[in-house]
Amino acid sequence: MTLAIVAATLLAIPALVFAVECLLGLRPLPPLQMPPCIDAPAFAVIVPAHDEADGIAATVAHIRAQLRSLDYLLVVADNCTDDTADQARLAGARVIERNDLDNVGKGYALAFGCDELAKCPRNVVIIIDADCRIAVGGLQRLALEAAVRRVAIQAAYLMESPPDTNALVAISSFAFRVRNVVRQRGLARLGAAALLQGTGMAFPWSMVSAAPLATDDIVEDLNLGIALLQQGHRIGWSEAVIVSSQPANREATMTQRTRWEHGSTSSAPGNILKLAREALRQRRVDLAILALDLLVPPLALLLVVTIVSCALAGILALLGTGMWPVTILGMVLAALILTVLLAWVAEGQRLLTFNTLLKVPAYVLWKLPIYARLLAARQKTWVRTARK
Known part of the structure; x- marks a missing residue:
């Protein structure tokens, strides 16, 4: 018994x-007030892109509309078999190409992009996926929050759901929002670190340049966040900036969910132990809450x-x-x-x-x-x- x-x-x-x-x-967080009369620091945007020829031009145009003369957009055409690189260049992006079939994964693309940025670094690096859109003014807001708070910042990442979306995909989008918005708010109210979610992420250059990016993790965002927390960094969440993408169809959503859920579930035991150890070593309650x-x-x-x-x-x-x-x-x-x-x-x-x-x-x-x-x-x- x-x-x-x-x-x-x-x-x-x-x-x-x-x-x-x-x-x-359940309730939105109160907006974080930034110091008045402070401009966002110079920032660079990295867009990792693998076979994104159909949509990369629109993504580049969307991002370029938010850049100032001191900002920088870099598209990493990663192991592409189509003309992603050419389409991105025609749209006005600076493009580098990586071809390395022995090291496959988004983490390697991000590391490749940061190596290129090291030649002329900016204060903040922002990562946006090739299929995502960020709200107007969002790039500058992310850069400002990362610089002022001196932490990594994760924007609110949403999956939009058109009215004609398949019912199961719509429910999947709802579960996505519960994870990425409702629970992120809850973690913030508990004083815990936010979880990185792969896109809409901003990092001070000093942080990202030393981060362990070059991995083949299928949940590279989650494990990157754990690694940064182990190094003593902090990760905040910004509800003021929205990054969104359209859901895939039913079959592709199954593929996407398989990758996310297999990766996060299989890595959870090891990451829980890492966070628990670091919570004790660094005496940080926020890490203990994240372990839970x-x-x-x-x-x-x-x-x-x-x-x-x-x-x-x-x-x-x-x-x-x-x-x-x-x-x-x-x-x-x-x-x-x-x-x-x-x-x-x-x-x-x-x-x-x-x-x-x-x-x-x-x-x-x-x-x-x-x-x-x-x-x-x-x-x-x-x-x-x-x-x-």
């Missing part, structure tokens, strides 16, 4: 962490684990082990469902209707093959997400 209660309590921790973060993140955050699996997997645990506890209760375990897990499941509903009210209504939200069970079933492959054939290499 005691063992069953302990097991139920341990299984409940990730869901409780999720619920606390979401409840604290990494206990939380992706939302669909969290629902599956909680439901299955609750069902097993119910079976054990019928066999005479007592009602406490099923009571604990049942309350946690109810809290989890309520939290998801509150997050939908706060942030999800613009993405999907309530009727679409009711298809979450179908979404969970759709995601089950991802988790089955996590056990049997975990993805270990980076795969580009198809844009169409």
Whole structure:
């Protein structure tokens, strides 16, 4: 009986962490006031691009519209098999090409770009993915926050969802917003470090130039953030800057989610231990809170684990082990469902209707093959997400 209660309590921790973060993140954060009459420092924008010929010109034009004469745009055409480099040059970007099939991955492209920037560095480096758009004025705001706060800054990264989006993709976009906005707000209110999310990231040059970028991690953003925190740096989140992209189609979304979720789930145990050690060594509560955050699996997997645990506890209760375990897990499941509903009210209504939200069970079933492959054939290499 005691063992069953302990097991139920341990299984409940990730869901409780999720619920606390979401409840604290339902309301927007108050805007951070920047010192008046201070211009953004000179910044460079790196756009890593692999086979992005169809959209790179529009991305370059969008970014160039926000640059001043002292700023710099660099497109890294990374192992491209199309004319991405030519299209980016025609659009007015400075372009470098990297061809190294032995070292594949976004991390290597970023390291290559920083090596080029070292010839004429700027105060701040901003990373924008080739399929993303940043709100007008966002580049200068990110550069200013990174310089004034002397930390890495992660912008609010959203997945927009057009009205005709497939229901399962729309729910995926909602789960994306819960992770990238609601829970990031919660972490900020708890005083924890933000999680880097691959795009809309700004770094002081002194930080990024010494960062371990050149890796083949399929979740290079998460692991880069952990490495920076281990070095004693801090990472802030800026709700004042929005970076967005369009969701992929249903099949491509599955590919994208497989990469993200296999990478983050498989790296979580090691990163939790790293953060826990650093929290003790550096005496930083923010790292301890972030370690708890990494206990939380992706939302669909969290629902599956909680439901299955609750069902097993119910079976054990019928066999005479007592009602406490099923009571604990049942309350946690109810809290989890309520939290998801509150997050939908706060942030999800613009993405999907309530009727679409009711298809979450179908979404969970759709995601089950991802988790089955996590056990049997975990993805270990980076795969580009198809844009169409």
